[in-house]
Amino acid sequence: MRRERHVRAPLVSTQTSVLKLITARRLDARDPSAADLIVGDARASAAARLDVYRHMYVARLAEALEAQFPRLARLVGDDFHELAAAFVDDEPSIRPSLRELGRPLAAWLAEHRRDEPELAALARLEWARADVFDLEDDPQLTLDDLRAWPAETFGELPLALVTAHRLVVVSSGAAALWDAIGAGGADVLAIVSDVPERLVVWREDVAVYHRVIDADEHGALALVEAGASFGAICERLSVGLAPDDAVARAFAWLSTWVSDGLIAAPRVRARRGG
Amino acid sequence: MPKTIAPLFPYLGRGLGLRREHYRHVLDSKPAVDWFEVISENFMVAGGNPRRVLEAVRRDYPVVLHGVSLSIGSMDPVDERYLDELAALARAVEPAWVSDHLCWGTAHGLNAHDLLPLPYREDALEHVVQRVERVQERLGRRILLENPSSYMRLAGADMEEHEFLAEVARRADCGILLDVNNVYVSAHNHGFDPSAYLAAMPPERVGQIHLAGHVAEGPLLIDTHDEPVCDDVWRLYAEAIARLGPRSTMIEWDAHVPAFEVLERELDFAARWASGGADAEVRRAA
Numbered sequence: 001m002r003r004e005r006h007v008r009a010p011l012v013s014t015q016t017s018v019l020k021l022i023t024a025r026r027l028d029a030r031d032p033s034a035a036d037l038i039v040g041d042a043r044a045s046a047a048a049r050l051d052v053y054r055h056m057y058v059a060r061l062a063e064a065l066e067a068q069f070p071r072l073a074r075l076v077g078d079d080f081h082e083l084a085a086a087f088v089d090d091e092p093s094i095r096p097s098l099r100e101l102g103r104p105l106a107a108w109l110a111e112h113r114r115d116e117p118e119l120a121a122l123a124r125l126e127w128a129r130a131d132v133f134d135l136e137d138d139p140q141l142t143l144d145d146l147r148a149w150p151a152e153t154f155g156e157l158p159l160a161l162v163t164a165h166r167l168v169v170v171s172s173g174a175a176a177l178w179d180a181i182g183a184g185g186a187d188v189l190a191i192v193s194d195v196p197e198r199l200v201v202w203r204e205d206v207a208v209y210h211r212v213i214d215a216d217e218h219g220a221l222a223l224v225e226a227g228a229s230f231g232a233i234c235e236r237l238s239v240g241l242a243p244d245d246a247v248a249r250a251f252a253w254l255s256t257w258v259s260d261g262l263i264a265a266p267r268v269r270a271r272r273g274g
Numbered sequence: 275m276p277k278t279i280a281p282l283f284p285y286l287g288r289g290l291g292l293r294r295e296h297y298r299h300v301l302d303s304k305p306a307v308d309w310f311e312v313i314s315e316n317f318m319v320a321g322g323n324p325r326r327v328l329e330a331v332r333r334d335y336p337v338v339l340h341g342v343s344l345s346i347g348s349m350d351p352v353d354e355r356y357l358d359e360l361a362a363l364a365r366a367v368e369p370a371w372v373s374d375h376l377c378w379g380t381a382h383g384l385n386a387h388d389l390l391p392l393p394y395r396e397d398a399l400e401h402v403v404q405r406v407e408r409v410q411e412r413l414g415r416r417i418l419l420e421n422p423s424s425y426m427r428l429a430g431a432d433m434e435e436h437e438f439l440a441e442v443a444r445r446a447d448c449g450i451l452l453d454v455n456n457v458y459v460s461a462h463n464h465g466f467d468p469s470a471y472l473a474a475m476p477p478e479r480v481g482q483i484h485l486a487g488h489v490a491e492g493p494l495l496i497d498t499h500d501e502p503v504c505d506d507v508w509r510l511y512a513e514a515i516a517r518l519g520p521r522s523t524m525i526e527w528d529a530h531v532p533a534f535e536v537l538e539r540e541l542d543f544a545a546r547w548a549s550g551g552a553d554a555e556v557r558r559a560a
Contacts, residue, residue: 009429009430011349011392011393011397011398011401012349012381014393014428014429014430015348015349015378015381015390016381016382018381018390018428019380019381019382019384019386019390020381022386022388022390023384023386025384036429037428037429038426038427038428038429039426039427039428039429039431041464041465043463043465043493043494044425044463044492044493044494046426048492048493048494049425049426049494050426052425052426052491052494052496053386053388053390053425053426056388057386057387057388060387060388061387064387092384092385093384093385093387094383094384094385095385096315096343096344096345096353096356096385097315097318097343098315098387099319132322133322133323134319134320134321134322134323134324134325135319135320135321135322136320136321137320137321137322137325137326163320163321164321164322203322206322206323206326
């Protein structure tokens with residue numbers, strides 16, 4: 001049995017102090033030193049042993065962020081590790097899973113890297129893609145379901161988006177930037193502007209997709225997200241279009257959404273109380 | 275003799291960690307592996323690809339759940355939401371068992387996402403035992419705790435890790451996941467005798483063995499899970515099997531994940547070492 005010459009601190013203060021040293025964050029502990037908390041020996045000092053954990057803390061979180069934002073990491077290049085370290089210093093992980101780690105990154109970039117708006121825009125798109133990856137699987141409405149719906153009550157057709165979707169507004173050019181980085185290019189940074197670019201992001205089976213949409217389609221999808229009927233979509237469009245044109249346009253959208261796998265089957269709507 | 279004591283966990287044979295790089299191969303080829311271990315947190319999600327893959331693999335293989343975020347030794351309150359999600363996953367997967375680590379990783383809600391060692395002493399022991407009992411009650415099953423690899427010993431300890439782990443297992447009536455590579459790494463880093471560690475393990479409570487690779491960084495060995503198992507660890511594994519008898523064994527390889535065939539070859543080595551194969555014999559087989 002080994003007896004230590006260190007003072008025995010309560011467990012809670014030991015853990016607080018050790019975590020403070022590893023993460024370099026200010027918790028409720030007095031400033032500790034590695035030598036107070038960790039037993040050094042001839043093989044390695046207390047400080048050297050602590051450094052192993054400090055290094056692994058940042059490396060592990062940077063690696064998790066790179067997995068969630070692979071194209072942002074490619075755009076930033078060698079500086080991504082430094083960016084990740086600064087981010088986790090401000091937004092440390094507070095969940096057992098690293099899944100949520102990247103959620104605040106786009107907002108953080110918008111605040112801390114204002115002169116590079118493409119970073120926040122790309123992060124917002126990549127986070128939406130990462131976010132839908134493992135959301136709930138829903139049965140989808142099919143084109144056959146649409147055809148089977150009685151024509152006389154088609155306007156009452158209740159709609160809902162599948163759970164695995166996100167409606168995203170980013171700076172214009174983010175989608176083109178995402179494509180360019182994927183294709184190996186990185187010379188399109190200047191195309192990101194303050195003009196909003198609207199996207200719908202969704203997962204069908206195991207593949208994640210996104211598509212740039214105009215303001216009208218974004219508005220219609222927002223209505224569907226809120227549980228609107230097909231008739232409500234037509235009504236919104238009829239403000240600027242003749243009634244027949246409004247119905248035609250709404251039906252064209254609906255056909256695309258159903259083909260994409262964006263619309264949930266009736267069972268899902270019933271479960272949500274829709 | 276220890277071998278005559280019946281273990282508390284079934285013998286599953288030799289398994290591998292199910293990693294994303296091999297999803298397609300496992301689903302398409304159904305390789306001749308006895309069982310798979312999955313990282314619980316990777317599948318504690320509502321749906322999508324992770325759950326589809328796990329459900330498909332579970333149809334063909336026994337699966338065990340291995341967590342990294344239970345933080346059993348933390349002084350923070352038990353994360354009830356995490357426990358709920360783990361319990362739900364266990365109900366869905368019906369794993370052969372559920373394991374996590376003898377460690378802590380959170381303080382004041384902040385998560386280091388690391389497996390930090392406790393100061394091995396009585397108050398920590400009582401704390402861990404009480405939390406293990408609570409987790410086991412919630413899950414309705416006995417869990418296994420794995421010995422972590424470590425690079426520091428916290429001040430104020432008056433027990434060795436192997437004494438602490440064995441005593442937690444006895445008092446809380448839980449199992450042990452014996453990571454032989456971690457024993458080797460920590461023995462090197464802290465200067466203890468790895469054979470003494472193995473000898474202290476209550477045989478009936480050791481339900482599973484982990485094997486992995488490590489690297490040397492300066493004076494310390496780092497548990498990286500990105501290398502083949504080294505000969506010293508194979509020898510220690512053979513010693514463990516000689517002491518414990520057959521134990522469900524798996525290879526952990528989590529970074530720079532190689533082709534599936536490389537992992538299958540490591541499992542073949544495990545079989546040879548477990549059956550008492552000499553070093554030279556195993557090397558010739560390679």
